[in-house]
Amino acid sequence: MSYGQVSTWLAWVPKENAELAHRVFKTNGWLRSDVHPLTKSNLVGFPLLHNPPQEALERTCKGRFPLPQMNIQEVTVHPSIVPHASMRHAVGMWLKDRNIVTNELLDSLPAKWERLGELILLPYGTFDGTEWNEVKSHAELPTLWHQIAESLGGTSLALQAPIANDGYRSPQIELLHGTTEVRFTDHNVAYAFDAGQVMWSSGNVTERRRIGALDLTGEVVIDAYAGVGYYTLPMLVHGKAACVHACEWNPASIEGLRTSAALNGVESRLKVHDGDNAASMATLLGVANRVHLGLLPSSEPAWEAAIRCLNDEGGWLHVHMNVEEKAIDDWVKATVNSLNLIASEWQRPWRLQPHHLERVKWFSPRVRHVVLDVQTVVDSMN
Ligand SMILES: C[S@@+](CC[C@H](N)C(=O)[O-])C[C@H]1O[C@@H](n2cnc3c(N)ncnc32)[C@H](O)[C@@H]1O
Incomplete structure (x- = not known):
């Protein structure tokens, strides 16, 4: 082109x-x-x-x-060579054709963005400020959004916004052009969902891959906070889990999860539990080899259910949490203590011990998103 x-x-x-x-x-x-x-x-x-x-x-x-x-x-000039230069050029041409003074506007264009399939997500706050207000009230504005999306190699354009503090952790992106329905492949796993209704954390890429690299052959897994399948799908596609029970209460996430499972051909090994995991995990007591607890800032509300869902042979918990960097060691000790208290309260035939702590990403300047892998052990009588 x-x-x-x-x-x-x-x-x-x-x-x-x-x-x-x-x-x-x-x-x-x-x-x-x-x-x-x-x-x-x-x-x-x-x-x-x-x-x-x-x-x-x-x-x-x-x-x-x-x-x-x-x-x-x-x-x-080819847009695909250096996307930022292409965006700058596209915006520059659009403004010049409409006699709008360009330099400050061009300098305020973002250097980074996210891409989900054909949807380009620009950072929160892009196009803010009085200089942009004139542009944003222009009758031909839709053609600018279209050209920006195209210059960055996409077909749709949206602005990021903070994740809502609701139970769904809903995204609040502002669609500027095209559609929020996305479809893409990440590490050979296909995902399809409505990015306008379901959050996707690109920053968790290493964790998705780490969890996908575990050999789960023959295992029954519970994903207590499944979303669109960030971890459920890698565990089925790459980990070869025998069955993943995916608990999720957001209908939009469930729709994406089912569509994605079908795209990956793993729907026969997936059991979706629609609704609050407090209710669905109560129906899964003693069935699991592994429970994935992927909710931020804390997955603590489901710890007790998770311990009750592990089978008598025991297994693994993957506990997500946002923790201040300097408090991580103390948090690990306190968490393992709490888990063991719950295990003894429910007379489980094993105790839990920490196996690995994964630092996934910085959540804020001093707070890390961490995942603690906890393994059950049976104390020897000798
Ligand atoms: C943050 S998202 C999952 C994100 C994913 N683990 C990641 O790190 O990218 C958490 C999901 O848990 C769901 N959720 C939160 N509380 C729940 C509950 N009590 N029962 C079922 N689903 C729940 C939300 O709707 C959301 O889809």
């Missing part, structure tokens, strides 16, 4: 010197990254940001390759 024509300086060098010249131009910071190099007979033309001073060119090329032939030429 052609994206826009710009005039640029081109430095032409013989093909046999192209690799070295590319390195040299790049090191000097001269190379444009939003335009492909051109070729012409046995020459390669490198797009440069400006015409380097003759003396600098001579010093740089001397003894390595012939002095490049310089010219200015109309070239096509």
